[in-house]
Amino acid sequence: xxxxxxxxxxxxxxxxxxxxxxxxxxxxxxxxxxxxxxxxxxxxxxxxxxxxxxxxxxxxxxxxxxxxxxxxxxxxxxxxxxxxxxxxxxxxxxxxxxxxxxxxxxxxxxxxxxxxxxxxxxxxxxxxxxxxxxxxxxxxxxxxxxxxxxxxxxxxxxxxxxxxxxx
Amino acid sequence: xxxxxxxxxxxxxxxxxxxxxxxxxxxxxxxxxxxxxxxxxxxxxxxxxxxxxxxxxxxxxxxxxxxxxxxxxxxxxxxxxxxxxxxxxxxxxxxxxxxxxxxxxxxxxxxxxxxxxxxxxxxxxxxxxxxxxxxxxxxxxxxxxxxxxxxxxxxxxxxxxxxxxxxxxxxxxxxxxxxxxxxxxxxxxxxxxxxxxxxxxxxxxxxxxxxxxxxxxxxxxxxxxxxxxxxxxxxxxxxxxxxxxxxxxxxxxxxxxxxxxxxxxxxxxxxxxxxxxxxxxxxxxxxxxxxxxxxxxxxxxxxxxxxxxxxxxxxxxxxxxxxxxxxxxxxxxxxxxxxxxxxxxxxxxxxxxxxxxxxxxxxxxxxxxxxxxxxxxxxxxxxxxxxxxxxxxxxxxxxxxxxxxxxxxxxxxxxxxxxxxxxxxxxxxxxxxxxxxxxxxxxxxxxxxxxxxxxxxxxxxxxxxxxxxxxxxxxxxxxxxxxxxxxxxxxxxxxxxxxxxxxxxxxxxxxxxxxxxxxxxxxxxxxxxxxxxxxxxxxxxxxxxxxxxx
Numbered sequence: 001x002x003x004x005x006x007x008x009x010x011x012x013x014x015x016x017x018x019x020x021x022x023x024x025x026x027x028x029x030x031x032x033x034x035x036x037x038x039x040x041x042x043x044x045x046x047x048x049x050x051x052x053x054x055x056x057x058x059x060x061x062x063x064x065x066x067x068x069x070x071x072x073x074x075x076x077x078x079x080x081x082x083x084x085x086x087x088x089x090x091x092x093x094x095x096x097x098x099x100x101x102x103x104x105x106x107x108x109x110x111x112x113x114x115x116x117x118x119x120x121x122x123x124x125x126x127x128x129x130x131x132x133x134x135x136x137x138x139x140x141x142x143x144x145x146x147x148x149x150x151x152x153x154x155x156x157x158x159x160x161x162x163x164x165x166x167x
Numbered sequence: 168x169x170x171x172x173x174x175x176x177x178x179x180x181x182x183x184x185x186x187x188x189x190x191x192x193x194x195x196x197x198x199x200x201x202x203x204x205x206x207x208x209x210x211x212x213x214x215x216x217x218x219x220x221x222x223x224x225x226x227x228x229x230x231x232x233x234x235x236x237x238x239x240x241x242x243x244x245x246x247x248x249x250x251x252x253x254x255x256x257x258x259x260x261x262x263x264x265x266x267x268x269x270x271x272x273x274x275x276x277x278x279x280x281x282x283x284x285x286x287x288x289x290x291x292x293x294x295x296x297x298x299x300x301x302x303x304x305x306x307x308x309x310x311x312x313x314x315x316x317x318x319x320x321x322x323x324x325x326x327x328x329x330x331x332x333x334x335x336x337x338x339x340x341x342x343x344x345x346x347x348x349x350x351x352x353x354x355x356x357x358x359x360x361x362x363x364x365x366x367x368x369x370x371x372x373x374x375x376x377x378x379x380x381x382x383x384x385x386x387x388x389x390x391x392x393x394x395x396x397x398x399x400x401x402x403x404x405x406x407x408x409x410x411x412x413x414x415x416x417x418x419x420x421x422x423x424x425x426x427x428x429x430x431x432x433x434x435x436x437x438x439x440x441x442x443x444x445x446x447x448x449x450x451x452x453x454x455x456x457x458x459x460x461x462x463x464x465x466x467x468x469x470x471x472x473x474x475x476x477x478x479x480x481x482x483x484x485x486x487x488x489x490x491x492x493x494x495x496x497x498x499x500x501x502x503x504x505x506x507x508x509x510x511x512x513x514x515x516x517x518x519x520x521x522x523x524x525x526x527x528x529x530x531x532x533x534x535x536x537x538x539x540x541x542x543x544x545x546x547x548x549x550x551x552x553x554x555x556x557x558x559x560x561x562x563x564x565x566x567x568x569x570x571x572x573x574x575x576x577x578x579x580x581x582x583x584x585x586x587x588x589x590x591x592x593x594x595x596x597x598x599x600x601x602x603x604x605x606x607x608x609x610x611x612x613x614x615x616x617x618x619x620x621x622x623x624x625x626x627x628x629x630x631x632x633x634x635x636x637x638x639x640x641x642x643x644x645x646x647x648x649x650x651x652x653x654x655x656x657x658x659x660x661x662x663x664x665x666x667x668x669x670x671x672x673x674x675x676x677x678x679x680x681x682x683x684x685x686x687x688x689x690x691x692x693x694x695x696x697x698x699x700x701x702x703x704x705x706x707x708x709x710x711x712x713x714x715x716x717x
Contacts, residue, residue, distance in 0.1 A: 064406075085205050086288065088328025092405045095325050100440055116189065116206055123324035146185050149177045151318040153445035162174060 003137045005129045005144075006106075007122060007159065013144045015137055016128070020056060020077060029053055035079055038063050041071070049074060058110065061089040065096045072097075077106040080126070084112050091124045098125035098155040115143040125155030168229050168532060169314045169459045171279045179276045182283060182322065186210050187269035194266065209289050209327065211257075211282030212268055215584050221260045221268060222285040223275060227295035227313040227337070228256035228535040232522040235533055237278045239518035245271050250518070252503060252511040254346075254575055254626055255334070256294050256535040257285050261582050283321055288329045290320035290401070294336045296344045297536040300460060301544045303492040307356040307364055309339040311456035312393065315448065316354075319394050326401045330408035331416035333401070334373075341655065346537055348372050348381045348657035349629055351418050352400065357387060364390050370400060370430070371422030374623035378659045379419045382427045384434060390453070392438075395446040399438035403430070463530040463545055468495020471548045480555050482604065483566040488551065497548050499529075501541040501558060502565040502573065506598045509591040510576040511539035520561045528554050539575055540568065571613040571680075572598050575626055579619030579636060580643070586619035588636025588643035593617060593672050600673035610680060613693045616651070629653035631694045632679065633660040634672065643669045649679070649705055650697045663706045678708045 006016040021031040023040060032053035036044070041057045048055060056077030057068060068078070078097060080090040090109065097103040108128035109121050114135055121129065122144055131140055149162045171179070186206075193203040207213075211222040223238070230238075238258060242250045245267050251259040263271060275281055285292050293316045295309045296302065316335060320326070326333075336347040339356040347353030353369035365387035372381025388396050404418045407425075422430045473484055489498040501521065504510050521541065525533045528550050529543035536542055541563075546554060558564040567573050574597065577583065579590030594617065601607060616630030620637075627633035633648035645667055648660030667675050680693075682705050687696045697705070 061410075085202055086328055087410070088288075088326075088330070088405055089410075091325040091328065092402050095402070099444075114202070116185075117328075120322075120324035120327055147178065147181045147322070149174050149181070150324070151178070151321050152323055154324070 002133065003131045003135075003140075004108075005131065005137065005140055007127045007129075007144065009157070009159070012159070013122075013141050015141075018130075020054075022058075033076070035077065038067070042067075045071065056106075056108075059093065061087050063093075065093050065101070069101060072101055072103050072105075075103075075105055077108060077128075078103065079108045079110045079130075081110055082112040082117070085114075087112065091120060094121065094124040094126050095155050098157060102156065104157070115140060118143045119146050123150060123152070123154045123158055123161075125158050127157070168231060169226075169310075169456075175279070175318075176276075178322070179279070179281050179283075182210075182281065183269065183272045183276050186272060190265065190269055205287060205328075209284055209287030210272070211285035212265075213286060213584075215261070215582055218262045219265050219268065220582065221263050221271065221282060222253070223258045223260070223280060223282050224285045224292040225256050225258060225280075225535050226317050227293055227299070227310055228297055228537075229310065230533045230535065231278075232525040232531045232533065234278045234280055235518050235522040235525070237274060237280070239515040239522070241271055241274055242515040242518065248516075249512055249514045251509070251578060252513065252535050252539050252541070254537050254539060254577075254624065255285075255292060256297075256537060257292055258535070259578070261578070286332070288331050288333075289327050290323060290329075290333045290335065293317050293320065294334075294345055294350075294537060296338045296340060297534050297542055298344055298489070298498065298544070299339060300462065301491050301493075301496075301498055302340050302342075302344075303490060304342055305340045305492070306358055307339040308457075308460050309337040309354075309356055310460045311453065312339075312354070312356070312366075312390070313337050314456050314459070315393065315453075316397070319397070319446075323401075325398075326405055329401070329405055330410045331413070331418075333404070333418065335397075343653070343655040343657070344537070346626065346629065346653035346657070348655075349374050349378070349626070349653060350381065352397070353381050354393075359387055366390060366393060366396075368396065368400075371419040371427070372657075373417050373419045374626055374628050375417065376414055376621050376623075377417075377419065378623070378628040379423065380657050380659065381419075382422065384427065384431050391448045391450070392442050394448060395442045395444060396434075396438055398441060398446060399434045402437055403433050407433075462493075463532075465493045465496065465545070466547070468493075468547065468549075470494050473548055473551055476552060479559075479566070480552060482608070483555050483559075483564050484551065486566040486570065486608070487564065487568045488546075491545070493545075495548055497546050497551060499543045499546045499551070499554065499558075500536070500568045501543065501563040502567055503540050503563070504567055504573050504598075505562045505565045506572075506602060507595060508562075509578075509581075510574050510594050513541075517561050517563060520557070521563070524554065524557055538573065540573070566604065567607060569612045569614075570607040571601055571610055571615060571676075572607060573614075575614070575616040575630070577618050577624035579617075583619060583624075585622055586636065587621075587638035588619050588645065589669070590617050590619040590625060590636060593634065593636075593645065593669060596669075596673045597676060600677065610684070611690075611692055613680075614652075615676075626653060627651075628659045629657060630660060631697070632676065635666075637666050639666065645669065645672050647675060647679075647709075649702050650694065652694060661702050663702050664710050667709075675709055679705050682708050 369381035618625035651660030
């Protein structure tokens with residue numbers, strides 16, 4: 001099982017229990033918190049909409065966040081997939097979710113998620129990090145605090161930080 | 168010039184600590200070569216033919232004498248005593264040791280310098296007109312805006328993993344001295360009919376495999392919206408730029424495939440959503456940035472007649488100095504194109520000497536130009552003789568600025584692992600062939616730009632004469648283009664025909680020059696003759712059978 005770090009406004013980043021399951025692993029929804037791949041969500045949306053549990057969707061780099069616009073009020077989580085060390089679309093996906101659609105649920109980075117991406121992800125509004133295999137959680141927590149200054153305003157709801165542009 | 172405040176300093180210091188940790192993890196085997204690559208690249212570190220190459224950022228080409236002295240000392244301690252100035256106003260060290268790089272960066276941080284984003288798939292060091300603040304034709308000083316862009320783009324959390332590199336150039340005058348039309352974004356400061364300031368925004372220019380001149384995406388952007396507009400362009404590019412093929416990943420390919428109108432529509436739609444956000448620049452911040460670039464304390468002087476003097480001085484005055492907007496002052500170019508030297512190279516002794524000269528004669532500041540020369544921007548005309556003698560002693564007074572031997576040249580096969588062919592040996596060959604200064608002066612302004620491969624670091628597409636090194640069955644051959652220009656109304660050169668072997672490059676140029684001399688009207692520049700008569704007469708001469716050419 002991969003380790004999960006969550007960043008909460010009040011408490012800062014910390015290791016967290018992952019109560020979410022993917023629909024493939026938990027087809028009956030016993031976890032009461034299910035993540036669907038985007039295509040499956042789109043074909044089964046009506047069936048699950050009034051289900052009692054929490055719902056999440058996993059998107060790939062080429063997926064457009066706009067396709068989820070009308071679903072976001074039902075979703076408690078969007079998982080953004082990173083496929084390698086140079087994949088950068090997920091950063092924009094997170095920004096659009098937070099800033100344009102004001103998505104208030106969990107945005108979780110999954111897949112190729114390693115130390116050197118964490119700070120940027122956090123500034124873009126990602127607040128949960130499913131670490132890739134072999135990544136030390138304590139060092140991941142430290143990586144999130146590598147900088148205490150930034151030149152850019154962060155995404156809506158990203159952790160507060162000294163920054164310049166909007167002074 | 169801009170000075171760091173505690174926020175700037177903290178950011179650079181924390182970046183050094185981060186890179187130190189990344190280097191340590193790589194050397195300890197915790198990061199693979201593939202994982203370390205994008206991390207080191209975005210900090211200016213390449214693995215080259217002989218050793219790593221470290222590219223140090225000189226934001227918009229501006230250096231204090233103190234910073235230049237530090238560069239000299241870094242080149243002396245960690246390298247082989249010299250550095251190479253690039254076409255994007257940066258400095259490359261060709262022989263540092265990987266394990267020393269964090270220490271080098273820490274020293275640079277001590278003088279408000281860094282190597283952030285001088286390479287990698289991110290927004291690169293922003294460049295500007297090297298005559299900013301002193302050119303008579305200037306509408307607005309671009310440097311405060313460059314600094315605003317530099318800060319916004321530095322460690323940008325959303326745009327640090329772009330499909331490909333992204334270069335921005337800013338100009339504030341009608342004459343384009345920053346090659347802005349061949350940048351991913353070119354920003355031109357302009358004023359509208361009532362005198363309000365704005366940016367003409369060009370997008371999708373670039374060289375490399377697919378050279379394209381940038382297209383206007385917005386006629387006049389209100390300056391307070393600069394960052395939101397850039398952010399909109401970058402977001403569309405980050406989302407939609409191709410990532411499946413490295414050679415088709417630049418924004419120019421996206422703009423070309425969508426068409427400028429559709430690309431503009433998408434950018435403007437995004438911009439509408441984000442323009443009224445924290446990215447809007449308030450006037451207090453703009454004025455704060457402007458306050459760093461106020462004119463130095465010029466003396467009230469009259470222009471003096473420097474026409475008397477020795478012949479060598481007069482040649483230098485004519486070719487290596489330019490008019491200054493303040494009476495009694497002159498702009499002085501330091502030629503890094505001395506005979507026998509690799510274009511753009513400078514020894515640490517020369518750097519130290521120039522730092523002293525800058526303190527003495529030019530308010531302690533030095534500029535790097537995109538033509539790979541240096542410049543002292545504010546020299547009293549009365550000091551020119553003295554300054555010339557000092558520069559002459561340092562071999563920095565070759566009076567060839569703007570002439571055929573003031574070549575732009577990449578490091579080529581001698582250093583670069585991407586190159587197909589050498590550039591420096593060819594530059595030396597051209598220098599040796601065209602060594603008669605009077606002849607060069609008679610030929611007038613000719614820009615030769617040379618790249619050792621199609622990545623076009625030497626900007627060959629926009630040289631009046633472009634030279635591109637190609638590999639032909641393991642031998643170095645050179646393809647020649649004519650008619651390119653990086654100035655306003657930029658143009659791409661036309662290939663004249665099959666490539667020529669290395670040994671024949673200078674002789675081929677001689678044939679081209681001969682055709683020019685035969686066809687030119689009295690004072691007509693080379694580029695204007697090429698534009699008037701086309702490339703055919705040149706082509707015919709170069710490829711004529713030997714018995715006819717004689």
